[in-house]
Amino acid sequence: QKEVEQDPGPLSVPEGAIVSLNCTYSNSAFQYFMWYRQYSRKGPELLMYTYSSGNKEDGRFTAQVDKSSKYISLFIRDSQPSDSATYLCAMRLANAGGTSYGKLTFGQGTILTVHP
Amino acid sequence: EPEVTQTPSHQVTQMGQEVILRCVPISNHLYFYWYRQILGQKVEFLVSFYNNEISEKSEIFDDQFSVERPDGSNFTLKIRSTKLEDSAMYFCASSEVAGGKFSYGYTFGSGTRLTVV
Numbered sequence A: 001q002k003e004v005e006q007d008p009g010p011l012s013v014p015e016g017a018i019v020s021l022n023c024t025y026s027n028s029a030f031q032y033f034m035w036y037r038q039y040s041r042k043g044p045e046l047l048m049y050t051y052s053s054g055n056k057e058d059g060r061f062t063a064q065v066d067k068s069s070k071y072i073s074l075f076i077r078d079s080q081p082s083d084s085a086t087y088l089c090a091m092r093l094a095n096a097g098g099t100s101y102g103k104l105t106f107g108q109g110t111i112l113t114v115h116p
Numbered sequence B: 001e002p003e004v005t006q007t008p009s010h011q012v013t014q015m016g017q018e019v020i021l022r023c024v025p026i027s028n029h030l031y032f033y034w035y036r037q038i039l040g041q042k043v044e045f046l047v048s049f050y051n052n053e054i055s056e057k058s059e060i061f062d063d064q065f066s067v068e069r070p071d072g073s074n075f076t077l078k079i080r081s082t083k084l085e086d087s088a089m090y091f092c093a094s095s096e097v098a099g100g101k102f103s104y105g106y107t108f109g110s111g112t113r114l115t116v117v
Helices: none
Strands: A004-006 A011-014 A019-025 A030-038 A045-051 A054-058 A061-066 A071-076 A085-093 A110-115 B005-007 B010-013 B019-024 B031-037 B043-050 B053-057 B065-068 B075-079 B088-095 B112-116
Touching: A004 A085, A011 A019, A019 A085, A019 A110, A030 A061, A045 A054, A045 A061, A045 A071, A071 A085, B005 B088, B010 B019, B019 B031, B019 B088, B019 B112, B043 B065, B043 B075, B075 B088
Parallel strands: A011 A110, B010 B112
Antiparallel strands: A004 A019, A019 A071, A030 A045, A030 A085, A054 A061, A061 A071, A085 A110, B005 B019, B019 B075, B031 B043, B031 B088, B043 B053, B065 B075, B088 B112
């Protein structure tokens, strides 16, 4: 079983739609969960992060983590053509002794196209 | 907004040659990373670097790879003898570590596309 699984899509939606992106994972020790956006030939850009289970909202974006199901989601409301990009989920272990464990484990990425 | 700067943006090298990929992390960041992304595949962790030493590395990061912080601003990844399978996008990232606080996410550079021929 892969450590992090993400449906690569591609996903195509009309402008204004609600987009739901999801990842599942197998390692229950993951504590920090992130969503990155990546435009073509650019580096990942951090969108959202959450610690452990729960929801977090930032503008049109909502991140949800369900640790009991090992499932995380990103919702994009009122999607715009500028949201067209690849969305990557990423996660990492908890810190230990105040020293950050830097390794992020990424999903495959979902290619999203929002058409006008 | 502070950026992580990577040079060159694209490098072509012959198999067996040594390459050095360069990065300038954000100035007040203390943790540095290299990741790579083979075309069509996941972003993969290579190495993390803190306090002038490697803090964690993946199985990909074998003896052919090394990292260095030669001065107060640059962070480099060296591949000693490149192979065809080293062709990938290499991303540098940095994060701040503020005593006791967690560092949730990192700032990535735009990457260096390495093509080994």
